[in-house]
Amino acid sequence: MVDEVFVYALSTCPWCRKTKQWFDDSKIAYESVDVDQLPDDEQDAAADKAYELSGGRRFPVVVINGEVIVGFSPDKFLEHLKGWGGGA
Amino acid sequence: MSSEARKESLKYLYERVVTPLGFKFTPDEQMVDDLLEAEVKLEQDLGAPYCPCQGRSGVRAEDMQIVCPCIPFHRAHFDAMKRCWCGLFVHLDVTDPDSLPQLPPDEV
Numbered sequence: 001m002v003d004e005v006f007v008y009a010l011s012t013c014p015w016c017r018k019t020k021q022w023f024d025d026s027k028i029a030y031e032s033v034d035v036d037q038l039p040d041d042e043q044d045a046a047a048d049k050a051y052e053l054s055g056g057r058r059f060p061v062v063v064i065n066g067e068v069i070v071g072f073s074p075d076k077f078l079e080h081l082k083g084w085g086g087g088a
Numbered sequence: 089m090s091s092e093a094r095k096e097s098l099k100y101l102y103e104r105v106v107t108p109l110g111f112k113f114t115p116d117e118q119m120v121d122d123l124l125e126a127e128v129k130l131e132q133d134l135g136a137p138y139c140p141c142q143g144r145s146g147v148r149a150e151d152m153q154i155v156c157p158c159i160p161f162h163r164a165h166f167d168a169m170k171r172c173w174c175g176l177f178v179h180l181d182v183t184d185p186d187s188l189p190q191l192p193p194d195e196v
Contacts, residue, residue: 071190
């Protein structure tokens with residue numbers, strides 16, 4: 001079962017790095033973007049998308065199979081990963 | 089001023105601001121170093137030591153609320169987590185910062 005995971009991150013945020021490391025260590029494929037490392041013309045759109053999804057400006061913002069999790073929270077990640085027995 | 093010197097000066101300043109608020113630096117010294125390093129870079133690039141884990145809106149009044157230490161602007165949220173969002177500061181009685189969850193305000 002394939003999970004769709006996307007991580008919105010900031011390059012300055014250690015919890016964003018921890019989040020990506022957790023997915024790496026768990027051997028779960030994911031896509032990610034360091035919003036602040038994007039070219040100027042793409043940065044606002046990516047940041048606005050993360051803010052819209054999360055309802056705030058806090059990072060990391062993790063989207064797992066359409067569910068949004070704000071913050072480094074492995075327990076919540078597992079809840080929403082179908083391949084790990086979570087998900088709807 | 090070098091980055092190392094600026095980190096030390098921010099540390100000196102922050103300690104005096106956060107202690108009366110009931111917070112201290114996280115006991116995780118590597119985390120303190122990483123976060124202060126990021127703040128110094130943000131200050132050099134953007135003019136203020138913004139929280140390394142929060143995004144800016146471009147609206148000055150909003151962005152000033154995430155300049156470190158931003159505890160006074162998020163007091164109820166941070167008190168509920170016993171840490172600030174990026175984890176640079178924790179409540180004075182915290183000895184195990186890894187046990188503290190990072191939760192958005194609507195979940196605390």
